[in-house]
Amino acid sequence: MSKHIFVSGGVVSSLGKGLTTAAIGMVLESRGLKVCLQKIDPYLNVDPGTMSPFQHGEVFVTDDGAETDLDLGHYERFTKTRTDQACNFTTGQIYSSVLNKERRGDYLGYTVQVIPHITNEIKEHILRLDTADIDVVLTEIGGVAGDIEGMPFLEAIRQLRHDLGRHNVMFIHLTLVPYIRAAGEIKSKPTQTSVRQLREIGIQPDLLICRTERPLSQEIRDKIALFCNVEPDAVIEELDLAHPYLVYQLPCVFVKQHVDDRIVQHLQLKCREPEMDEWMAMLEPLENPSHEVEIAVVGKYIGLQDSYKSIYEALTHGGIANDARVIYRKMDSEEIEADGAAMIEGVDGILVPGGFGERGIEGKVLAIQYARENRIPFLGICLGMQTAAIEFARNVCGLNVANSAEFDKDTPHPVIALLDEQANVVEMGGTMRLGAQECRLAAGSKAREAYGNDAIFERHRHRYEFNNEYRSRFEAEGMAFSGLSPGGKLVEVIELPEHPWFVAVQFHPEFKSRPTEADPLFREFIAAALRNRQAVAPACRTGRGGRESLC
Numbered sequence: 121m122s123k124h125i126f127v128s129g130g131v132v133s134s135l136g137k138g139l140t141t142a143a144i145g146m147v148l149e150s151r152g153l154k155v156c157l158q159k160i161d162p163y164l165n166v167d168p169g170t171m172s173p174f175q176h177g178e179v180f181v182t183d184d185g186a187e188t189d190l191d192l193g194h195y196e197r198f199t200k201t202r203t204d205q206a207c208n209f210t211t212g213q214i215y216s217s218v219l220n221k222e223r224r225g226d227y228l229g230y231t232v233q234v235i236p237h238i239t240n241e242i243k244e245h246i247l248r249l250d251t252a253d254i255d256v257v258l259t260e261i262g263g264v265a266g267d268i269e270g271m272p273f274l275e276a277i278r279q280l281r282h283d284l285g286r287h288n289v290m291f292i293h294l295t296l297v298p299y300i301r302a303a304g305e306i307k308s309k310p311t312q313t314s315v316r317q318l319r320e321i322g323i324q325p326d327l328l329i330c331r332t333e334r335p336l337s338q339e340i341r342d343k344i345a346l347f348c349n350v351e352p353d354a355v356i357e358e359l360d361l362a363h364p365y366l367v368y369q370l371p372c373v374f375v376k377q378h379v380d381d382r383i384v385q386h387l388q389l390k391c392r393e394p395e396m397d398e399w400m401a402m403l404e405p406l407e408n409p410s411h412e413v414e415i416a417v418v419g420k421y422i423g424l425q426d427s428y429k430s431i432y433e434a435l436t437h438g439g440i441a442n443d444a445r446v447i448y449r450k451m452d453s454e455e456i457e458a459d460g461a462a463m464i465e466g467v468d469g470i471l472v473p474g475g476f477g478e479r480g481i482e483g484k485v486l487a488i489q490y491a492r493e494n495r496i497p498f499l500g501i502c503l504g505m506q507t508a509a510i511e512f513a514r515n516v517c518g519l520n521v522a523n524s525a526e527f528d529k530d531t532p533h534p535v536i537a538l539l540d541e542q543a544n545v546v547e548m549g550g551t552m553r554l555g556a557q558e559c560r561l562a563a564g565s566k567a568r569e570a571y572g573n574d575a576i577f578e579r580h581r582h583r584y585e586f587n588n589e590y591r592s593r594f595e596a597e598g599m600a601f602s603g604l605s606p607g608g609k610l611v612e613v614i615e616l617p618e619h620p621w622f623v624a625v626q627f628h629p630e631f632k633s634r635p636t637e638a639d640p641l642f643r644e645f646i647a648a649a650l651r652n653r654q655a656v657a658p659a660c661r662t663g664r665g666g667r668e669s670l671c
């Protein structure tokens with residue numbers, strides 16, 4: 121059936137295993153192969169949905185409503201595949217499934233053990249993606265080789281190579297080859313140690329991808345190949361990129377070093393040469409854009425790049441679609457709360473992303489008021505839409521103390537409130553309004569114009585909704601409800617027709633955005649920000665963010 125590639129990591133975490141896996145998936149897809157990507161996480165949470173963004177970064181949501189690891193976002197941005205519930209599983213899910221089976225008596229009196237019961241469960245989970253129409257399943261193993269909690273996963277993939285045969289399974293190991301400044305040398309020892317750890321448990325990598333800040337000499341490649349027992353041209357260099365937004369160059373880095381050829385050879389795949397015209401055309405405006413635009417992202421998890429991963433990527437995609445480089449002014453909403461909205465001065469557009477809890481809300485309200493009053497293009501996402509509603513209620517409708525019931529249960533004006541079906545929810549995991557939902561867009565609205573369609577499906581992750589009791593009051597003051605759920609019960613999009621571009625959405629358009637096809641709202645938001653920039657004389661800009669804040 122399908123062939124399997126397993127990507128493990130060595131030496132340290134944060135080497136970009138998700139990006140590397142995604143880029144390999146892209147290259148195989150460009151050779152006409154059907155791929156499917158999955159991530160295994162070795163933690164005990166059933167999914168990352170209950171984790172703080174500071175612990176885990178962004179929670180990526182799939183069409184079928186799974187709350188997953190942010191690496192699935194990379195998979196969807198690099199390849200044309202759509203991930204689902206089966207594409208991310210954790211130790212927590214594996215144990216929960218095994219324990220349920222044990223309680224049901226499925227193990228017929230046997231002692232239930234890590235080997236074979238946990239490893240068999242892992243193998244079954246991996247093989248769920250193995251279907252007749254998928255040529256290659258790429259599985260990324262979270263964590264670092266040698267971690268105690270990752271052992272059952274490595275043992276399971278070792279067994280899979282035995283079960284399925286050498287030419288049906290390939291092991292790729294992503295490792296670090298550090299440059300030691302004091303010695304002026306590149307060191308291969310950490311990679312040797314990491315590969316030795318894999319070999320101790322029976323895994324011999326077929327390909328080594330070496331993250332490095334300096335180019336690898338032939339001498340060091342030969343040394344790594346000899347000590348790690350791989351062929352010299354199976355040592356691949358993955359040099360640090362000049363800027364994080366250049367991650368989309370990664371597939372080219374791999375094609376240049378024939379990573380795809382080695383995979384095709386090892387797995388005995390029959391396919392064409394890579395066809396990357398569309399991808400290469402996308403890289404041109406990314407690398408050499410004609411314009412520049414500065415966007416304020418006002419959030420409260422701003423210190424951690426990964427918390428708003430898909431937002432930053434979707435902004436980059438909007439930039440590519442407009443031949444513009446997006447410069448981010450990352451703004452902590454609590455600082456705006458303390459120092460006032462003047463801090464935002466000079467930006468070309470303002471984005472308020474999603475979030476949970478009361479902290480930083482007032483700063484977001486101030487930023488939105490600034491965008492509305494100064495006619496600066498604004499895109500609000502999820503909590504960003506909810507805070508836009510609070511701002512409008514307070515400052516336009518005169519409902520001074522309006523709030524969301526999430527932040528003030530006793531507010532006399534809960535313009536954002538819980539739906540009845542959410543009011544009785546007790547368990548926190550997996551119980552929000554999740555996944556792709558249909559939204560109908562009003563004729564003549566900016567959202568309808570952007571999407572070019574009356575009906576759209578975008579992904580959701582929230583508990584609270586716009587309170588319909590306030591709809592007519594808002595409409596009377598100039599707010600348009602331009603996107604509603606079928607039947608009209610739930611508000612999905614609000615916008616201000618009299619403003620140059622003020623659109624806020626209850627869903628998360630960032631999740632479906634791709635570099636070669638920006639999400640329509642991000643594309644139009646950046647277009648509006650560019651128009652705004654071109655209308656304002658350069659001297660009026662403070663440029664606080666500047667090039668150094670390039671993301």
Ligand code: GLN
Pocket residue numbers: 473474475476477501502503504506526581582583584585
């Ligand atoms: N906290 C809000 C809710 O639960 C918004 C969630 C979000 O921004 N993803 O409705």
